[in-house]
Amino acid sequence: MFSDLNFSVKPGQWIQVTGPNGCGKTSLLRMICGLLEPVAGTIRWRGEDIRALGEEYHANLTYLGHHNGIKDELTSIENLRCSSGLSGVDVSRDAAVQILRDMGLEGREHLPARLLSQGQRRRLALATVRVAGSVLWVLDEVLTSLDQAAVALTRSLITEHVEHDGIAIVATHQDLDLSAGNLQRIELSL
Amino acid sequence: MLAWRRRADVLSTMFFFVIVVSLFPLSISPEPQLLRSIAPGVVWVAALLASMLSLGRLFANDYADGTLEQMLLTPQPLYLIVLGKILAQWLVSGVPLILVAPILGVQFGLSRESLLVLMLSLLLGTPVLSLIGSIGAALTLGLRGSGVLIALLVLPLYIPVLIFGALAVDASIGGLPTQSHLSLLGAILVLSLVFAPWATSAALRISIE
Numbered sequence: 001m002f003s004d005l006n007f008s009v010k011p012g013q014w015i016q017v018t019g020p021n022g023c024g025k026t027s028l029l030r031m032i033c034g035l036l037e038p039v040a041g042t043i044r045w046r047g048e049d050i051r052a053l054g055e056e057y058h059a060n061l062t063y064l065g066h067h068n069g070i071k072d073e074l075t076s077i078e079n080l081r082c083s084s085g086l087s088g089v090d091v092s093r094d095a096a097v098q099i100l101r102d103m104g105l106e107g108r109e110h111l112p113a114r115l116l117s118q119g120q121r122r123r124l125a126l127a128t129v130r131v132a133g134s135v136l137w138v139l140d141e142v143l144t145s146l147d148q149a150a151v152a153l154t155r156s157l158i159t160e161h162v163e164h165d166g167i168a169i170v171a172t173h174q175d176l177d178l179s180a181g182n183l184q185r186i187e188l189s190l
Numbered sequence: 191m192l193a194w195r196r197r198a199d200v201l202s203t204m205f206f207f208v209i210v211v212s213l214f215p216l217s218i219s220p221e222p223q224l225l226r227s228i229a230p231g232v233v234w235v236a237a238l239l240a241s242m243l244s245l246g247r248l249f250a251n252d253y254a255d256g257t258l259e260q261m262l263l264t265p266q267p268l269y270l271i272v273l274g275k276i277l278a279q280w281l282v283s284g285v286p287l288i289l290v291a292p293i294l295g296v297q298f299g300l301s302r303e304s305l306l307v308l309m310l311s312l313l314l315g316t317p318v319l320s321l322i323g324s325i326g327a328a329l330t331l332g333l334r335g336s337g338v339l340i341a342l343l344v345l346p347l348y349i350p351v352l353i354f355g356a357l358a359v360d361a362s363i364g365g366l367p368t369q370s371h372l373s374l375l376g377a378i379l380v381l382s383l384v385f386a387p388w389a390t391s392a393a394l395r396i397s398i399e
Contacts, residue, residue: 033263034263035259035262035263035398035399036399037399055264055265055266055267056265058263058264058265059265061263062263063259063260063263065256065259066256067254067255067256067259068255068256069255069256069257069259069260070255070256070257071255071257072255083260086260086261086264086266086271087264087265088264088265088266
């Protein structure tokens with residue numbers, strides 16, 4: 001799909017991956033997460049191959065793909081607490097309610113996720129990314145089905161993350177226009 | 191996780207088991223001697239098929255909504271997560287079978303000791319069914335017609351469990367010692383407890399690529 005790709009990223013930087021449909025943005029991001037094995041080459045985290053690091057690497061990583069990773073049967077709060085529990089962070093009930101409010105999901109905390117709209121599910125997914133507290137965020141088409149307010153919210157979340165020495169790798173068609181941090185662009189072509 | 195939220199699944203597995211087992215006394219003959227001799231086989235085959243029913247859903251939902259990817263990317267060992275999922279699946283599919291088995295055994299005129307052995311053999315055997323089944327479920331993830339494929343993959347592996355489970359109950363009906371059969375079932379359980387989650391984890395990593 002693509003070859004001769006070489007880049008590195010440091011805390012406080014973010015990468016925008018762009019390119020036409022089918023050029024391999026999602027594949028690249030899945031490789032960075034270790035879900036997909038590159039045909040050739042290695043991906044290193046702090047100098048070590050991520051395949052060798054395994055779970056130690058996953059502790060530093062949060063991935064948000066095309067699917068939101070939300071359970072339809074659980075309420076928003078339960079979803080949030082479940083996924084943060086899996087990433088090893090304990091979020092209290094009150095904290096979860098507060099975060100959901102910040103994400104514009106006030107009043108829907110106790111609804112099963114299947115009753116939420118596409119955009120609201122995306123907001124909930126972003127909330128789970130936020131509570132995981134990892135250094136590296138890998139976000140695939142993060143702005144899909146979000147309204148303008150939510151897009152602005154996402155921008156501020158990523159800005160804040162990068163300003164606090166986080167790393168964000170974002171695949172998107174739209175321009176994110178972040179003021180903060182050090183931007184690298186990777187443009188893939190067919 | 192929280193499979194309990196879908197209570198329909200639990201009940202369908204249990205009712206399938208109850209109905210299949212009840213069909214035999216109705217269709218073959220009410221003669222107690224005959225019923226007693228076919229009871230172990232019938233109950234065990236029905237338990238086998240019933241536990242297959244919910245296998246397809248073990249990872250399919252997680253795969254569809256993206257939670258499986260998230261599970262693969264958590265800092266927790268995948269082995270433990272898979273083991274947890276299997277345990278939850280067993281609690282909702284295996285445990286109900288164990289609980290209704292004695293009632294069904296009465297239909298076949300089993301004695302109290304035989305009922306006890308039946309429950310014990312199911313207690314040792316049904317976790318093995320869930321464990322081995324999880325490998326099949328993970329391997330067939332995302333394929334079309336995976337239900338049939340799981341059956342083809344997994345049923346041959348179920349045979350040892352079926353043999354020893356049915357033999358144990360058979361032996362107790364004949365008044366013979368059952369300990370050896372039950373010990374063998376226990377050994378299979380320990381073996382699959384160690385290897386099945388590991389194999390399932392590997393299969394999941396392949397399926398998700």
